[in-house]
Amino acid sequence: xxxxxxxxxxxxxxxxxxxxxxxxxxxxxxxxxxxxxxxxxxxxxxxxxxxxxxxxxxxxxxxxxxxxxxxxxxxxxxxxxxxxxxxxxxxxxxxxxxxxxxxxxxxxxxxxxxxxxxxxxxxxxxxxxxxxxxxxxxxxxxxxxxxxxxxxxxx
Amino acid sequence: xxxxxxxxxxxxxxxxxxxxxxxxxxxxxxxxxxxxxxxxxxxxxxxxxxxxxxxxxxxxxxxxxxxxxxxxxxxxxxxxxxxxxxxxxxxxxxxxxxxxxxxxxxxxxxxxxxxxxxxxxxxxxxxxxxxxxxxxxxxxxxxxxxxxxxxxxxx
DNA sequence: CTAGGTGCAAATGCTTTGCATGCCC
DNA sequence: GGGCATGCAAAGCATTTGCACCTAG
Numbered sequence: 375x376x377x378x379x380x381x382x383x384x385x386x387x388x389x390x391x392x393x394x395x396x397x398x399x400x401x402x403x404x405x406x407x408x409x410x411x412x413x414x415x416x417x418x419x420x421x422x423x424x425x426x427x428x429x430x431x432x433x434x435x436x437x438x439x440x441x442x443x444x445x446x447x448x449x450x451x452x453x454x455x456x457x458x459x460x461x462x463x464x465x466x467x468x469x470x471x472x473x474x475x476x477x478x479x480x481x482x483x484x485x486x487x488x489x490x491x492x493x494x495x496x497x498x499x500x501x502x503x504x505x506x507x508x509x510x511x512x513x514x515x516x517x518x519x520x521x522x523x524x525x526x527x528x529x
Numbered sequence: 530x531x532x533x534x535x536x537x538x539x540x541x542x543x544x545x546x547x548x549x550x551x552x553x554x555x556x557x558x559x560x561x562x563x564x565x566x567x568x569x570x571x572x573x574x575x576x577x578x579x580x581x582x583x584x585x586x587x588x589x590x591x592x593x594x595x596x597x598x599x600x601x602x603x604x605x606x607x608x609x610x611x612x613x614x615x616x617x618x619x620x621x622x623x624x625x626x627x628x629x630x631x632x633x634x635x636x637x638x639x640x641x642x643x644x645x646x647x648x649x650x651x652x653x654x655x656x657x658x659x660x661x662x663x664x665x666x667x668x669x670x671x672x673x674x675x676x677x678x679x680x681x682x683x684x
Numbered sequence: 685c686t687a688g689g690t691g692c693a694a695a696t697g698c699t700t701t702g703c704a705t706g707c708c709c
Numbered sequence: 710g711g712g713c714a715t716g717c718a719a720a721g722c723a724t725t726t727g728c729a730c731c732t733a734g
Contacts, residue, residue, distance in 0.1 A: 399708050399713060421698080435716045440699065456611045461698065476660050485658050489650045499642050499669055505631050507671035514654055516662035554688060554733055576723080590691045595724065616723065688733085695726070706715070 382412050385451055385468050392449040403434045407442040411452060411466050417484065419461040455511060457484070474512040480521035537567050540606055540623045547604040558589045562597040566607060566621050572639065574616040610666060612639070629667040635676035 446452035500507040601607035610618040655662040
């Protein structure tokens, strides 16, 4: 618990410094949203975040949620993913190691994994193509064991 | 030129077999769309495809374009990418080696590259997490040399 | 013949925007 | 106190859907 509180304090400071540096305002809304995100443990959608803030009687508008998510993405406290066609998925990123996703095309379940070799590929691609690469997203798509078992039953 | 014609004939056969197998109809519209896609050399958006078909006086509706793109994606003659937030990007995939993308976050330019090590990572992730992985998408984001040069000039 | 496909336009749903009000610096 | 931020509702925009008509099998 102490560790979580500590993390929240740290990210608030980071966000605060970022806002200052860009001469943006430190509004209560922005910090409420940041707090809500870092008290979560899952990936989430903008709309769900908005609903949960409403439930907690934190009054912010959808517009502010989207605006703040953008800011947080820019200062790398939040990562944004566009997996399927519909809503974007967000997740906190501070103190959370870089990882990638394996997604089940049947049940849409998302599992995280990590492979250090990707870093090498990233460095090489950057050098080769003369890009200053800052980040990547990698998704593997397939069928999870549960759905695979169900499929075999149906045949 | 002969090679291109040949490719078009081949993919038509593949699509035809796919439709047959799933008891779907072989309509003129579906083949017109397939033909247009394989006569292109670039990545494209659904809307652009629709506009270009209109220009060539191939009368199909947007609905049919989207429907057919879905079919072609399912039978793996087309790959669909969701890079940014907005429109999905499509590209033909037959006879076109698996590759990934490096995207400039400034000018949005997309460059292709390929690294065989990714296949190994894919295999490993699948084994580790008990997924039957069918495909992946990997994007690197960064700043291209052109934009980087511009940036330095402005400072 | 008939179920699936098409075209059209309207609907959907996520996200953004315009504008009046509020409040941080 | 000046201007950026917010809230609200309306607009945008890519994509999907409903429905009447059409056509491949």
